[in-house]
Amino acid sequence: MAGTKTTTGAPTDVTQKHNKGGIGESTLRPDGTLKVTGEFAYSSDMWHEDMLWGQTLRSTVAHAEIVSIDTVEALKTPGVYAVLTYDDLPAGMKNYGLEIQDTPVLAHGKVRHHGEPVALVAADHPETARRAAAKIVVEYKELPLITDEASATAPDAVLVHEGRTDEYIEHVPHPNIVHNQPIIRGNAEEAAKKADFVVKGEYTFGMQDQAFLGPESGLAVPAEDGGVDLYVATQWLHSDLEQIAPVLGLPEEKVRMTLSGVGGAFGGREDISMQIHACLLALRTGKPVKIVYNRFESFFGHVHRHPAKLYYEHGATKDGKLTHMKCKIVLDGGAYASASPAVVGNASSLSVGPYVIDDVDIEAIALYSNNPPCGAMRGFGAVQACFAYEAQMDKLADKVGMDRVEFRQLNAMEQGTLLPTGQPVDSPAPVAEILRRVKARPLPPERQWESSEGADVRALPGGLSNTTHGEGVVRGVGYAVGIKNVGFSEGFDDYSTAKVRMEVINGEPVATVHTAMAEVGQGGITVHAQIARTELGVQQVTIHPADTQVGSAGSTSASRQTYVTGGAVKNSCELVREKVLEIGRRKFGSYHPAWATAELLLEGGKVVTDGGEALADLAELLEGESVEIEAEWRHRPTVAFDKKTGQGNGHVQYSFAAHRAVVEVDTELGLVKVIELATAQDVGKALNPLSVVGQIQGGTTQGLGVAVMEEIIVDPKTAKVRNPSFTDYLIPTILDTPTIPVDVLELADPNAPYGLRGMGEAPTLSSTPAVLAAIRNATGLELNKTPVRPEHLTGT
Template identity: 90%
Template sequence: MGVTGTPTSIKQGSKTKGGIGESTLRPDGTLKVTGEFAYSSDMWHEDMLWGYTLRSTTAHAEIRSIDTAEALAMPGVYAVLTYDDLPTEVKNYGLEIQDTPVLAHGKVRHHGEPVAIVAADHPETARRAAAKIKVDYAELPVITDEASATAPDALLIHEGRDDHHIGHVPHPNIVHRQPIVRGDADEAAKRADVIVSGEYVFGMQDQAFLGPESGMAVPGEDGGVDLYVATQWLHSDLKQIAPVLGLPEEKVRMTLSGVGGAFGGREDISMQIHACLLALRTGKPVKIVYNRFESFFGHVHRHPAKLWYEHGATKDGKLTHMKCRIVLDGGAYASASPAVVGNASSLSAGPYVIDSVDIEAIALYTNNPPCGAMRGFGAVQACFAYEAQMDKLAAKLDMDPVEFRRLNAMEQGTLLPTGQPCDSPAPVAELLRRVKAMPLPPEQQWLAAGEQADVRALPGGLSNTTHGEGVVRGIGYAVGIKNVGFSEGFDDYSTARVRMEVINGEPVATVHTAMAEVGQGGVTVHAQIARTELGVTQVTINPADTQVGSAGSTSASRQTYVTGGAVKNTCENVREKVLEIGRAKFGSYHPAWATAELLLEGGKVVTDGGEVLADLVDVLEGESVDLELEWRHRPTEAFDLRTGQGNGHVQYSFAAHRAVVEVDTELGLVKVIELACAQDVGKALNPLSVVGQIQGGTTQGLGVAVMEEIIVDPKTAKVRNPSFTDYLIPTILDTPTIPVDVLELADEHAPYGLRGIGEAPTLSSTPAVLAAIRNATGLELNRTPVRPEHLTGT
């Protein structure tokens, strides 16, 4: 990794060892590598029951009746619950629109929808009991695409919709619609010397986290419940769970348990309410652990999309206009679809200067699996299409594809299609220059001179399908733009509690937030921030729970920015309180207590010149400071529903990729040799973690480029490949070399100048791989993932 660039002047605290800018190791790293880390599925209670969910076997049907008698009669079964057993009148939940029933009522709307839940003394007993529940379905026609969803006589997925989006959508089966109009695209098109258009298809991707949905609910003596669960947003879960249970929020106590990955798939409720209902009904702890098959039905996926784009450019390569229409399939329930529409539309032009745009993005209700948040949501689908368009324009103008992009690249001060100025560094052209300048891997590295080919490095790998015949190399480039944080006027904030005290003769800081650690490294960064601001070595990170204020969701690349910002802000206030105590105790002994800027460093109070005034142990003897504070970044605003104008985003992040692939053009097999990345991170708070995030996001983008797709039968809307046997994800043998060049150009609006990084590399890696395959084959390839038949025509 190369960390380069000169950050703008950002005030930082002390230089205590293990602070900001160091590659400190994760406290849970060794445990995870050795298999000793306790995930949510590892929890155990001596008298616990096991929960199981009965799911619909059809995608759209009326429920005529449900007979649970035989299941209830089984030995070892403690409870069987259906919709009619729910304890309150609140029977739906949802992130923004409460349209998802806790258990199906009246009809089922997608394959795998929960219909009933069972609690038993053994997981196999619960499973067998669920199989004995008799559900009488009356099949209904399925709605699977825009044509069937918006036809005048289309069945409504949700009859009687009354959510706040219904007033601006042209059909009740459209969840949300966001147009963006700036300039006059039709008039600008007249100035174009070349115009290209394309239709693109983006497949449904699964988050494919390794730890399936799981958790344990324990009934409390006060009539409440304690829930230990792997999730991305404790307080959002709480607000959805408590009304269904009929309990005040203070009686639903939530604690984060070990999370085995998330990537957006844990933003929505899965087993949380079901476990609580069963625990409260039986009076016993109830544990639910999905198997892999259930997990495919138990969480949302990335929206599949159909995208139409038109771009124009002058003969000297300047973009004149852009038109696009993006149709996202949201499936049966809304989940995060409105926010995905907002991202897809507002970022659909990419990181380019285009003064005239005509954009429309919609999300549909269908009977396909529900779709919602996944790493880079909305922006990933758009980037795939607009980057293919950039290559088409460059080819038509006979220009180098990187130089064409650099010519049109946005920069700080550029107005985006929404009219919002980019008021922080936007080094798009520089990232492209850097990634192009990185050394290329050697040609035909799979064949050493005079030796037999190493099939592991060939397309097809260990399947031993080729020894190099018909293998062609291709190189492709892409760059993307992603927003950071929640957008469109959402009150995005986080809370942190910090305590400073002396324990066993040593100053100690304790940090407590509700941030969900899902692998992104917040538990490391929070300790680094506390060391930097409070000058202590010993920092304890308390488990995340709802006994502290909300930290928001671990999504939208926001946690280091927002919860990190909350920790920094609270630490700064704690530091001032500590210094007030010191001034009261020792200020009369040295004038610097009143006249100098004071820092906490290495367990001491020091002046900005480095003079030691006191030990923190002496300052805090008999004292402690404990503060809990909320922190907010600058506000955003909703996009205008007619023009799409508005300052809707907090911050933008940028990444560029160069893909090198080798393609067996006879067999249609692809081997990605290298995916080089250049990304601006503002400030690398933990450089090792930064590189890990970039490489992880890059690999997920590779997956959707060449292998990952949930296949849904268009006639029945049933999922055909709900397992890792048939849904393929990259393994270590598929993952290429991923060299990373990290640029640090600070955003003066953000804590430490940092920039959210987790999602941007997922955007540009996919179109870079597709561009490289096109370069190798000469084929248009307008869909993901690329399959062998797309390359061979079979």
């Protein structure tokens, strides 16, 4: 069988050996040099000597009945080994999904969005597979389109999904609403009567793509036991496994998954893309099958950030205290549910922002439509809300006549504040302080191309980004702050598993860490080694490839992996340490010098920096023995929000970030240069300070993208994507990226490992509204839509 062949480029152990590198130190990433030099093996680099290539045929229309599919000519193509449609799927489960199993493996009866998978081809060359797929003839009978709230919720609206039976259907007012979550606290109507000032706003947030650099790809290898080995880039191995195995008609133990090199994720790899398709073709042909999407196909192969309409009302007294808030958030989830229910929960529960408002009336909904499916992306519902509530804060501060930062500080939440869900914030919430810090930072000089005489413009903040140096360039400054939950919420059993082994190899004590955590660029493998060095006192740590042969680590999302999987590694290391101490007592007794120094090393949690006596004693203690322990770690339990009132302790931890944006706007050409995006953020404990700063700067840049350039354009008449390429879908490059000074606070959360706070998503929230606020400050325009385009600034 093909499963006996060698797979080239398969993941291997990563050994990290440093003289130091424990918790709190800036340890370099072991994969960093390989990635920047192009030597790192990504999933698209996987190869098998007798593999086939898979290709997906996708729908050319957004909503239609499938009248017929003719595969005869495709099957006749030389080099083609298989062509599959829905009718060729194994008996049993034929749908999948993260929360609602509403997504067909291949379209059945109808297609619901542009680019939906309809058929699969396996051939001996990728070009042969593409040509064969093009020969498949699909006859469609187009159906009316659902593209917005009005068309989705009309009494006579066509249903995107007929006969829904999922758990949310009982609580939604229309079958084309995936989920709705009201949050009612106090009495917003009565509180509004006490307001001296009221501001309202309608905001539009565009659809954003995760734009990861490595398109979806993987290699499925059929095995001799009738199962399959899948090497794939994903964010959640065990969730993929739970969705894949039933469709293949196999028990989970016969679907073995190994994480391959991941070229970025940002939420776009939480859902299944090519995994099931590759496995189906491999099992049908008995040969390994590799699927690699090109960039065009990648835009159709994963979910995107939900576009949104947001309607807000805030009130304040004349002394600046917030009185009430009303809002409605409408998220377009597209054709399939994906993570929309959870995104709704986040958007509603965080819609107030990091402010104290006792009286609120909130509703968030996600629609089914015939637009592209939307789901998880960095920030997960909180991004859209932050864009709206921060614009409202500026409007209201201006109405009251207060400084915009001081107005926010006056109303800022702190530890002990009750959220609109009734949940208290039980760890530090330094909202006022991070605002103070970004405001206190010195501003960069204006018109730097004039003040920096003789300097290369490329070296100046903002560099060559999108503006000129003409007389029409105007400076603007804006502020924003946001709140993001950390970890899975609303009663989800959020846990992770880690297996740690300690032994002596070549006379040196070595720790091996094995988890199913997906390393997608966040630096988790570096942190796991740091934890092992700190807890076990070793210098050499080996990180085993992530796979499904160890317990689940959950998804690399929700800013949770350092918190939860880091907690599991810490827990396992502590148990290993106890076992090693038992070995020492048994071998030497408590008075042997080797035992005494090893015990000091282990119990002190010290990292040895000189490679000296203590490590040698530890090696002597362990010689001939090994300890391996697999343990789980869970954060505190949460509960689902009440379906009518939204009350409940739905989140476990919160992350806060503030930004000050400085922009230069060419008011004649409508061009924007972002000069600086200063940020301050509380991270609880910086386990790896260098990595922390990198995460904050990366999230900030993604927020910049959605502010001024990123949007997937969907034709409202056809629901087709108009710009599925990096030629037309623009993302920030190094030339667009401003100076991003970072102020890191470390206010420990007593409930988290090492006091850490998940921090990867929070900077994505506040950078977007800060940039918009700065552009408004420069131009005086209202600008209630992302991204800001030249025509919005010039009126043309």
